[in-house]
Each structure stands twice: as C-alpha cells, then as structure tokens.
Amino acid sequence: MQLAITGRGAVSPIGVTASELCDGLLAGRLGIRPAPWSEGGSAGLYGAVADEFDPTSWMDERVVAGTDGFARFALAACTQAVTEAGLGPSTPGASVGTALDPHRTAVVHGTSMGGHFTVARAQWQFDRGGAAAIDTKTQIKIWPNMAAAQICMAYGLHGPSLTVTTACASSLDAIGTAALYLQSGMADVALVGATEGGYTCDPGQEHFQAAVNAAERSYGMSTGQDDPTRAMLPFAADRVGIVSGEGSAFFVLETAAHAAARGAKILGWVLGYGSLADGHHPSSPEPEGRWEQLVMEQAHASAGVEPDDIDALVAHATGTPKGDTAEIRAINRTFADNDRLVVTGLKGHTGHTGAASGAMNVLAGLRAFESGQLANIAGTSILDPEINFDVALHEPRSVEPERIQVNSFGFGGQNASVIIGRPGAVRLGGGAN
Numbered sequence: 096m097q098l099a100i101t102g103r104g105a106v107s108p109i110g111v112t113a114s115e116l117c118d119g120l121l122a123g124r125l126g127i128r129p130a131p132w133s134e135g136g137s138a139g140l141y142g143a144v145a146d147e148f149d150p151t152s153w154m155d156e157r158v159v160a161g162t163d164g165f166a167r168f169a170l171a172a173c174t175q176a177v178t179e180a181g182l183g184p185s186t187p188g189a190s191v192g193t194a195l196d197p198h199r200t201a202v203v204h205g206t207s208m209g210g211h212f213t214v215a216r217a218q219w220q221f222d223r224g225g226a227a228a229i230d231t232k233t234q235i236k237i238w239p240n241m242a243a244a245q246i247c248m249a250y251g252l253h254g255p256s257l258t259v260t261t262a263c264a265s266s267l268d269a270i271g272t273a274a275l276y277l278q279s280g281m282a283d284v285a286l287v288g289a290t291e292g293g294y295t296c297d298p299g300q301e302h303f304q305a306a307v308n309a310a311e312r313s314y315g316m317s318t319g320q321d322d323p324t325r326a327m328l329p330f331a332a333d334r335v336g337i338v339s340g341e342g343s344a345f346f347v348l349e350t351a352a353h354a355a356a357r358g359a360k361i362l363g364w365v366l367g368y369g370s371l372a373d374g375h376h377p378s379s380p381e382p383e384g385r386w387e388q389l390v391m392e393q394a395h396a397s398a399g400v401e402p403d404d405i406d407a408l409v410a411h412a413t414g415t416p417k418g419d420t421a422e423i424r425a426i427n428r429t430f431a432d433n434d435r436l437v438v439t440g441l442k443g444h445t446g447h448t449g450a451a452s453g454a455m456n457v458l459a460g461l462r463a464f465e466s467g468q469l470a471n472i473a474g475t476s477i478l479d480p481e482i483n484f485d486v487a488l489h490e491p492r493s494v495e496p497e498r499i500q501v502n503s504f505g506f507g508g509q510n511a512s513v514i515i516g517r518p519g520a521v522r523l524g525g526g527a528n
Contacts, residue, residue: 096397098274098365099354100515102182102347103458104175104288106168108340108445111148112175116344116455117462119444120470121491126445127323127338154249161232162245163210164293168343169242170249173286177250180347180359182284184250192357201255201282202243203273205265205289207450207505209239212293242290254282262505263411264370265289265450266344267513270457271368273348283353291449292341324474327447329412329440330419330486331475337413340446344454363461364516366498367398373508379417384425386510387502391429394500394512403433405514406496407469409456411504412440413447419479422504427483437494439487443473453503457515460499464517469494 105112108126109119119126150159153171162170177183177195185194213236220228235241240258247256255276259269266289273285328334354361369390375381395402408430411422430436441455442448448455463469471487478486501513 096274096278096365096367097351098277099349099351099359099361100346100363100365100461101349101354101359101361102176102178102180103345103362103461104172104179105342105344105455105458106148106171107342107344107448107455111171113344113458117458117470120441120459121462121466121468123473123490124444125323125473126340127326158245161235162241163213163236165206165208165210165212165290165343166236166242166245166293168293168341169204169288169290169345170245172288172290172343172345173246174249176288176345176347177286182347195250195252195284197251197253199254199283200250200252201257201273201276201285202246202252203255203257203259203269203276203285203287204243204246205259205261205269205450206239206242207260207262207265207291210237210241210293213237246286259289261509261511262507263447263449263452264503264505264509264511266452266454266457267368267501267503267511268370268509270346270348270365270454270513271370271511274365274368277348277350283350285348286345287348288343288345289450289454290343291451294341326474327414327443328475329410329414329443329472330423330479330482331414332477332479334414334416334419334475334479336415337442338446340442340448340452342445342448342451342455344451344458346454346457361518363464363518365513366516367394367396367400367514368512369393369397370511373504373510375508378506380421380504380508382417382421384421384423384428386508387422387425387504388429390510390512391425391500391502394514398498398514400498400514402430405430405433405498405500406435406437407460407463407494407499408436408438409460409499409501410438410440411452411502412442412472414442418504420481422502423479423481427481430484437469437485437487437492439469439492440472441470443475444470453501453511453513456501456503457513460501460515463494463496463499467493467495469496
C-alpha cells in the first residue's frame with residue numbers, strides 16, 4: 096500500500112487549523128477546560144473547540160443554517176486539506192492538475208455520533224416549548240452522512256461517498272476504506288477524515304447539557320476532575336478516565352500515479368492498515384490486548400514491514416484504567432525487541448475527540464516527519480509500571496522517523512491501526528527507498 100497524503104486540515108480543541116493543532120501540541124497547549132454548561136467546572140470538563148472557530152469563514156450562511164456543528168467542522172477541515180493539496184472544484188477553466196474529477200473523487204468520513212447535539216437540542220426545545228420551538232431544519236442536520244454529503248455538494252462530487260461509524264476507530268477505518276477505493280481503481284483521489292461534536296458551534300444559544308454527556312459520567316467514563324491538567328492522564332499510573340473533546344481532521348489521499356502526474360507535494364504516505372473486531376465486551380477491551388496486538392500486526396503485514404521498522408507510535412491512550420492496560424500489554428508484546436520505539440498520545444492535550452482522534456494522531460505523525468519533533472503526552476508524570484517501552488513525557492521528543500504507527504480502539508471492540516511513512520519513503524512512480 097503506497098498512497099500519498101497531499102493535504103490536511105483540522106478543527107480542534109487547541110486550534111482551528113491543522114497547523115494550529117500541531118503547533119499547540121508541540122507548545123504544550125491544553126484544550127481541556129470547564130464545560131460550557133458547567134459552573135466553575137463542577138459539572139464536568141469538556142474539550143471545547145477554540146472559541147475563534149467561525150463557520151462563516153468556511154461556508155456561507157445558508158450552509159451554516161442547515162447543518163449541525165459536526166458537519167461544519169468537517170467542511171472546514173476538508174476545505175483546509177483540499178486547499179493545501181492545491182485542488183478545488185472542477186469548474187470552467189480549471190487545470191487538470193488542480194481540479195477534482197467529480198467522478199473519480201471519493202469522500203469517506205467517519206463519525207460516532209453525527210448530529211447528536213441537534214437531536215438533543217431539539218428534544219430540549221420540544222420539552223420546553225412544544226413542537227413550535229423545534230428548529231425546522233432538524234431533520235437535515237441530524238444524519239451522520241450529512242458531513243460527507245455537504246462535502247460532495249461543496250465540490251460538486253459524484254464519486255463514492257461513504258460514512259464510517261466504528262466509534263473511536265472511525266477515522267482510521269475511514270482512511271483504510273478510502274485506501275481500498277483508491278487501490279481498487281474506483282477513485283484517484285479521496286477526501287477522508289472524521290469528526291465529532293459540534294456543541295460549541297452555535298454561539299448565542301442558551302446552553303443545555305446533552306444527556307449523552309451526563310451519561311458518560313453515570314457510566315464511569317468521565318473523570319470529574321476540576322484541574323484540567325489532571326483531567327486526562329494517558330498511560331499514567333493514576334489515570335482516572337476521559338474528558339470528551341470535539342473536532343475534525345481531514346486528509347487528501349491520492350494514488351502515487353495521480354500525485355506524480357500533477358506534481359503534488361507529498362506530506363507523507365499511508366503504507367499499511369489493519370482492522371478487526373475485539374469481540375469481547377461493549378466498552379472494555381480484552382484485558383491482555385490480544386486483538387489490539389493482532390491489528391497492529393495486520394498493519395505491519397499490509398505495509399510489508401516488521402515491528403522493528405516502526406520508529407514511533409501514536410497510541411490510542413485514553414487514560415482509562417482498562418483501556419490503557421490492554422494497549423500497554425499489546426505494545427509490550429508487539430514491540431518487545433524494538434528498543435528505538437518512542438510512544439506518545441494526544442488526549443491529555445485535546446481530550447478524547449472520539450471518531451476524530453485517530454486522524455488527529457496522524458496529523459501529529461506528519462508533523463513529526465516535518466519538524467523532527469514528536470508531541471509528548473500531556474499531564475502524565477508517573478507512568479503505569481507495566482510499561483516496557485519509551486514514552487515521550489514532559490516535552491516533545493526529537494525524532495527522525497521513517498515510519499510511524501497510529502492506533503485507534505473504540506467501543507464495541509473496533510480496533511484499527513495505520514502506518515504512515517515520511518514523504519521520501521516512496522518514490523513517485525517507483526517503489527520504496
């Protein structure tokens with residue numbers, strides 16, 4: 096598998112572009128802060144999108160009025176990726192090298208919850224004011240496929256359009272699915288990413304607490320910490336749970352031949368992908384991490400590499416007691432003979448951005464290729480004693496990686512792993528260096 100990444104974009108709790116997200120990670124910024132509906136943090140913390148996000152900077156008012164926040168995030172992130180790739184709609188006068196072929200461009204988008212905030216708000220409005228109080232556009236806002244649909248409408252696309260819902264593995268499964276489209280010849284280019292949230296996208300509206308956020312607390316997922324620096328502690332000995340985040344991350348993927356033909360700048364390569372079901376429990380992974388190990392090995396096989404060929408790993412690392420234990424054990428076994436591996440995770444910075452989290456991990460990997468700096472885990476100071484690998488703590492780690500692995504593991508036992516390579520890892524029109 097050798098698929099070129101030529102564009103990227105993001106809306107995140109620590110920045111409203113991909114560059115702002117990656118700069119924030121390396122600068123140690125935290126996106127975790129009191130939830131909009133809480134008072135002094137007493138009702139829980141929430142990884143909110145930066146206040147400066149303005150959907151009208153990315154789309155017209157009519158689109159804003161007809162979309163849930165998750166679709167607005169996706170449109171903004173996708174627009175960034177398409178622009179960086181030097182592409183755009185197929186319009187009269189557009190050159191072959193800059194126009195998206197409407198029939199040869201796929202859109203694959205991942206989300207766990209879709210427009211669930213619109214659903215929650217509509218119920219809240221109905222309970223308070225009856226049917227007349229409900230947003231009249233509720234029906235066209237709520238569907239999970241509406242982000243992909245809006246992207247197709249924005250760019251006039253008529254190729255494959257698919258929405259992937261595999262919980263927190265959605266973005267990596269979206270990348271893997273897009274790769275299958277490209278490898279099969281069904282498309283030359285794929286706009287691929289994942290999105291979660293959207294609560295903060297309607298400034299001026301009265302705040303309410305969605306039931307799903309309260310349910311996280313009652314199920315024992317959320318931490319209840321008042322200190323944002325202690326709210327989410329990936330791989331820590333004293334980890335206590337998650338903080339919900341929101342945002343989107345997107346990429347432009349192209350076949351190597353298509354990227355070469357138009358002289359595209361390569362940001363990195365998708366080299367391998369694995370996906371499988373844990374088949375163990377609705378929310379807890381198999382304790383030994385057997386299936387998480389296997390999905391990492393699947394990605395190695397897909398990329399034609401060995402565990403020793405991986406230089407860094409951006410782990411799922413949710414900061415939950417059971418989730419981290421399984422992943423730690425899987426990494427210990429998979430990379431037992433790799434003493435060069437450096438491991439990190441982003442959720443101490445961003446909160447758990449759900450479906451978007453894996454794609455944000457990929458963005459951090461691409462930045463490591465560019466800058467030689469791998470973002471560190473935020474918050475964690477005392478590592479879980481079971482860890483037998485090197486973890487980037489306290490400050491970014493200097494690295495010179497050739498290949499980086501990214502993990503995403505979701506509720507329902509959705510396991511996915513992707514391997515990306517530095518821009519020079521593959522010659523355009525040829526094989527690996």
